[in-house]
Amino acid sequence: MTKPDTLKPHVHFFNYPFGVLLTIIMLQLLSHYNHSPFWLTLFAAVIACFGFFTYKVVGKKVSVSIRTILVILSVVIFFLYYKMNFTVDMAASLLVLASTLKFLELKNKKDVTLFVYIMLYLSAVSFLFVQSFSHAALQLLLILANLYVLLRLNGGPHLYKYQAPWSSLFKTIMLAGPIVLVCFLFFPRIAPLWSIPIKTQTATTGMTNFMSPGDIAELAQSSERAFRATFSLQIPKRKDLYWRGLVLDYFDGRSWRSSGSNSSYKGFNKVDLGVLYEHGDNAYEVMLEPNNQSWVYALEPSRASSSNVLIKDAGVFQLKTDAIQSTRYKMTFKTSEAKEFSTIPTATLLLDNKRNNLNNKRGRIDLQVPKNSNPKTQQFVKDLRVSFPKKVDFINYLMSMFSEQKYFYTLKPPVLGGDVIDEFLFDTKYGFCAHYAGSLAYMLRLADIPSRVIAGYQGGEYNKLSNYFIVHQYDAHAWVEAKLPGVGWVRLDPTAMVAPERILSGLGVAVGEQGSFLEGSPIASTILKISGLNWLRLRVDEFNYKWQKLVVNYGDGEQQSLIKSIFSGFMPNADNLLRVLVLVGGLFALLITVILLILWYKRYAGRYSKAEKYYMLWLYFLARLSGLKRITGETPNAFLLRIQSSGYKRLAKVTKKITTKLEQDQYQL
Amino acid sequence: MKFAIFPENISRWLSSKSSRSNQFTLSQKNIYIFPSKIGFAFVLLIVLMLLTAINYQNSLIYLFTFFLSAIFFISIWLCFLNMNGLCVSSFRVLECFEGELCAYAIEITSAAKPALGLRFGVDKHSLNEVSVSKDTKSAHNLLLPANRRGLHTLDRLRIESLFPFGFIIAWTWLKLDSKVLVFPKPVEGSRSQGGQSDYSKGNAQFVSEDLTELKAYQHGDSALRIVWKQLAAKDQLIIRSHDQGAYDCTWLSWDLYDVSSIEKKLQHLCFDILDFHRKQQVYGLDIPGAVITPSKGEQHKHKCLKALALFGLGAESDQNDKT
Numbered sequence: 001m002t003k004p005d006t007l008k009p010h011v012h013f014f015n016y017p018f019g020v021l022l023t024i025i026m027l028q029l030l031s032h033y034n035h036s037p038f039w040l041t042l043f044a045a046v047i048a049c050f051g052f053f054t055y056k057v058v059g060k061k062v063s064v065s066i067r068t069i070l071v072i073l074s075v076v077i078f079f080l081y082y083k084m085n086f087t088v089d090m091a092a093s094l095l096v097l098a099s100t101l102k103f104l105e106l107k108n109k110k111d112v113t114l115f116v117y118i119m120l121y122l123s124a125v126s127f128l129f130v131q132s133f134s135h136a137a138l139q140l141l142l143i144l145a146n147l148y149v150l151l152r153l154n155g156g157p158h159l160y161k162y163q164a165p166w167s168s169l170f171k172t173i174m175l176a177g178p179i180v181l182v183c184f185l186f187f188p189r190i191a192p193l194w195s196i197p198i199k200t201q202t203a204t205t206g207m208t209n210f211m212s213p214g215d216i217a218e219l220a221q222s223s224e225r226a227f228r229a230t231f232s233l234q235i236p237k238r239k240d241l242y243w244r245g246l247v248l249d250y251f252d253g254r255s256w257r258s259s260g261s262n263s264s265y266k267g268f269n270k271v272d273l274g275v276l277y278e279h280g281d282n283a284y285e286v287m288l289e290p291n292n293q294s295w296v297y298a299l300e301p302s303r304a305s306s307s308n309v310l311i312k313d314a315g316v317f318q319l320k321t322d323a324i325q326s327t328r329y330k331m332t333f334k335t336s337e338a339k340e341f342s343t344i345p346t347a348t349l350l351l352d353n354k355r356n357n358l359n360n361k362r363g364r365i366d367l368q369v370p371k372n373s374n375p376k377t378q379q380f381v382k383d384l385r386v387s388f389p390k391k392v393d394f395i396n397y398l399m400s401m402f403s404e405q406k407y408f409y410t411l412k413p414p415v416l417g418g419d420v421i422d423e424f425l426f427d428t429k430y431g432f433c434a435h436y437a438g439s440l441a442y443m444l445r446l447a448d449i450p451s452r453v454i455a456g457y458q459g460g461e462y463n464k465l466s467n468y469f470i471v472h473q474y475d476a477h478a479w480v481e482a483k484l485p486g487v488g489w490v491r492l493d494p495t496a497m498v499a500p501e502r503i504l505s506g507l508g509v510a511v512g513e514q515g516s517f518l519e520g521s522p523i524a525s526t527i528l529k530i531s532g533l534n535w536l537r538l539r540v541d542e543f544n545y546k547w548q549k550l551v552v553n554y555g556d557g558e559q560q561s562l563i564k565s566i567f568s569g570f571m572p573n574a575d576n577l578l579r580v581l582v583l584v585g586g587l588f589a590l591l592i593t594v595i596l597l598i599l600w601y602k603r604y605a606g607r608y609s610k611a612e613k614y615y616m617l618w619l620y621f622l623a624r625l626s627g628l629k630r631i632t633g634e635t636p637n638a639f640l641l642r643i644q645s646s647g648y649k650r651l652a653k654v655t656k657k658i659t660t661k662l663e664q665d666q667y668q669l
Numbered sequence: 670m671k672f673a674i675f676p677e678n679i680s681r682w683l684s685s686k687s688s689r690s691n692q693f694t695l696s697q698k699n700i701y702i703f704p705s706k707i708g709f710a711f712v713l714l715i716v717l718m719l720l721t722a723i724n725y726q727n728s729l730i731y732l733f734t735f736f737l738s739a740i741f742f743i744s745i746w747l748c749f750l751n752m753n754g755l756c757v758s759s760f761r762v763l764e765c766f767e768g769e770l771c772a773y774a775i776e777i778t779s780a781a782k783p784a785l786g787l788r789f790g791v792d793k794h795s796l797n798e799v800s801v802s803k804d805t806k807s808a809h810n811l812l813l814p815a816n817r818r819g820l821h822t823l824d825r826l827r828i829e830s831l832f833p834f835g836f837i838i839a840w841t842w843l844k845l846d847s848k849v850l851v852f853p854k855p856v857e858g859s860r861s862q863g864g865q866s867d868y869s870k871g872n873a874q875f876v877s878e879d880l881t882e883l884k885a886y887q888h889g890d891s892a893l894r895i896v897w898k899q900l901a902a903k904d905q906l907i908i909r910s911h912d913q914g915a916y917d918c919t920w921l922s923w924d925l926y927d928v929s930s931i932e933k934k935l936q937h938l939c940f941d942i943l944d945f946h947r948k949q950q951v952y953g954l955d956i957p958g959a960v961i962t963p964s965k966g967e968q969h970k971h972k973c974l975k976a977l978a979l980f981g982l983g984a985e986s987d988q989n990d991k992t
Contacts, residue, residue: 113835117714121718131729150835155785162800179743183735184735
């Protein structure tokens with residue numbers, strides 16, 4: 001049977017919301033912008049615009065030949081660019097490109113639906129790379145746009161005429177909210193079913209595991225966030241915040257690097273991440289920004305109290321997996337145990353234990369120095385040791401030398417040539433923390449004092465609004481630890497000697513007069529200067545921090561502690577069994593009441609109109625006030641006449657009004 | 670839709686048990702609801718996302734997945750509500766000729782809220798899209814090919830909706846008492862000239878107007894018989910006498926046509942009725958079982974055509990229109 005034309009369903013292919021589809025693609029490209037190569041984003045945007053143009057303006061589909069050429073072209077460029085290195089971001093980019101090409105060959109409703117599904121999956125995938133609140137809001141917008149397309153496909157020919165599609169969408173979202181919340185909080189977080197190595201091509205950010213003079217100065221130009229930290233009890237002073245990241249214990253004459261000798265794990269504490277703080281000790285929680293590295297920044301001396309942190313030698317820690325996503329870990333520490341050279345009483349330091357002095361000097365990594373480098377410094381130390389036979393005096397002299405002689409703290413140190421320490425100490429004398437730390441550690445080693453360079457962050461911006469520290473990349477710092485007999489490892493910060501304000505108030509103050517602070521990012525430095533904007537920045541940061549803590553990092557541990565905290569009060573035992581029963585019974589009764597009310601309302605809601613309800617309500621009051629009752633079968637008008645004749649003037653007036661309203665309602669439909 | 674075979678069969682079977690009626694209100698008693706094909710694809714998408722969330726331990730992908738699942742579940746509800754409370758009725762009988770498209774009159778009313786993206790028809794493959802706004806009666810014609818004359822009743826009406834997002838399909842099968850009257854196809858045939866003299870009723874002579882017996886007009890007499898000339902001349906209402914077929918009049922009778930097939934005869938009769946009607950001539954119909962006295966006008970034509978349509982079929986033909 002051939003179907004007559006009139007039986008065909010109303011398919012107006014070119015009336016599909018291509019504008020919305022184009023918007024979806026563009027927003028999706030924006031979502032994946034950070035990890036996609038620029039050519040891909042641009043190429044996809046051009047293809048999408050071209051497709052839109054042909055669909056909407058020309059009113060045709062893109063011809064098969066052009067589509068074939070585009071597909072071959074994109075496949076070739078793609079594989080030339082990525083060379084078959086499988087990474088997650090490559091897979092995501094491939095999906096972006098493929099879905100854009102799919103946009104060119106939409107044929108019918110099914111195709112469009114499939115396209116929408118791919119776009120939704122791309123939204124989900126984008127969370128692997130970015131997890132900020134603004135990104136999540138963008139994805140919510142994308143969900144709405146995708147649903148709108150589906151609504152247009154399934155809402156029939158008169159969607160706009162009879163009901164604004166946004167009201168349907170809004171209703172859906174509102175209803176979805178509670179379901180999403182409950183699922184999110186209580187859906188069991190399962191361990192990965194199979195492991196997919198997340199290899200991304202995204203470069204590591206922040207610290208590196210070697211340090212040449214000048215390296216940290218580059219890092220210090222960045223206003224990006226390294227991590228945030230919240231303290232449970234008292235907030236330490238700024239000058240005590242030495243966030244140790246990694247130990248650089250091998251010196252090759254130019255740069256310090258990590259020898260790897262301290263990589264043996266001592267196991268890790270199996271402490272629930274969800275259990276926030278152990279009682280008594282001060283504890284802190286660090287929310288590390290994704291940097292693709294595994295270093296843990298911790299104060300000295302800290303104990304790990306979350307299970308994702310491994311303990312290494314030399315008092316440093318490591319994450320079990322690289323921080324490809326923002327990572328949270330917790331530590332407990334005692335401020336009083338921190339050993340800072342200047343705070344240790346000289347009497348203790350003077351207990352110079354000679355026995356330890358030359359003990360197996362050769363094999364020790366913390367005394368390693370390269371031969372035949374920086375001869376001037378070697379000579380300088382040799383001479384100095386003669387005049388200061390005691391180690392404490394020697395150290396004291398070196399520290400005061402940095403503060404008393406003409407050494408300068410600068411973000412733009414001059415470029416150094418061959419023997420970097422010689423050049424810095426005796427010629428240029430302009431340096432950043434890496435210069436000072438590197439040369440001090442070198443000199444200490446030359447004097448047979450075990451020492452090492454520590455790279456990490458110092459200080460942090462205190463956000464008063466909700467009591468936490470924001471540590472930026474420009475807080476990157478390097479300092480020295482030396483092992484003193486009888487005392488152990490002690491912190492020495494030569495930068496504090498050269499520029500005490502760096503430690504007390506931060507880099508911005510320390511190099512403020514030079515005008516070189518954040519000169520690479522004018523926007524960030526401008527915001528810092530204007531107090532209103534700065535306040536706003538801190539507010540936004542606070543919000544993002546909460547978002548990260550509550551949503552992004554909500555995992556198994558958090559879920560368990562939430563469930564525990566909800567049910568701990570209600571675990572039935574002899575004491576509170578009655579209470580629990582009453583509570584459960586009460587909730588049950590409440591639920592039933594609500595259901596009955598809804599049923600009752602549904603039953604009677606439609607039966608009477610508003611005017612009728614008012615009329616009946618008035619009849620009830622009237623009976624109370626005057627005792628006059630409407631007789632069954634008496635019309636409202638007849639009743640009104642009876643009231644008017646009964647002498648209640650005021651009541652009659654009101655009754656007349658209400659009766660008129662009722663009549664209008666009944667007869668003027 | 671392979672997935673839906675099972676619920677589809679159940680719904681057909683259940684609706685076949687129900688009784689025929691002029692009016693149905695859709696409720697949970699007659700609305701069936703099931704995920705559509707793309708709904709199952711959406712579930713697959715959600716599972717894929719959940720796997721991604723689990724394997725990458727990504728909280729936001731979990732959130733995203735739950736959001737989409739919640740939307741899926743809510744769309745079940747919205748899909749049902751969209752159809753719930755719809756009133757489907759049919760009271761008018763429309764007509765057409767055999768071989769044409771006949772229109773079954775269907776009225777869909779939604780009291781409480783607009784109903785969007787409805788599709789109706791007799792089988793799933795040819796459905797008409799329609800949306801119904803709140804509180805208005807929307808009349809629709811379901812066009813189906815009319816292959817045989819007679820009074821046909823709609824077999825079963827399917828109304829379905831994929832609103833809002835297409836994940837869920839809600840449908841209903843209604844044994845709606847919607848009827849259509851199909852007249853025979855008008856086909857020109859040769860009337861046998863011999864038949865002319867064989868006007869058995871004997872009152873089909875062509876008599877000149879002068880010989881007509883005249884009577885005074887009485888209330889209830891046809892206006893067609895008024896002699897207007899008399900009215901103009903004497904200011905008196907005079908009509909031609911009734912008992913004489915003393916004016917141009919043709920009896921269209923069964924034996925007039927020289928074909929053996931009954932259907933053919935009916936087709937020729939149909940053509941002639943339309944022809945006479947168009948020429949404003951007076952005609953009568955004489956077929957076995959139905960004699961319609963000569964007259965003219967729209968009502969008369971309808972009466973004759975109806976007699977042709979129902980010839981030999983009893984009062985009603987309960988045949989399917991699923992041809």
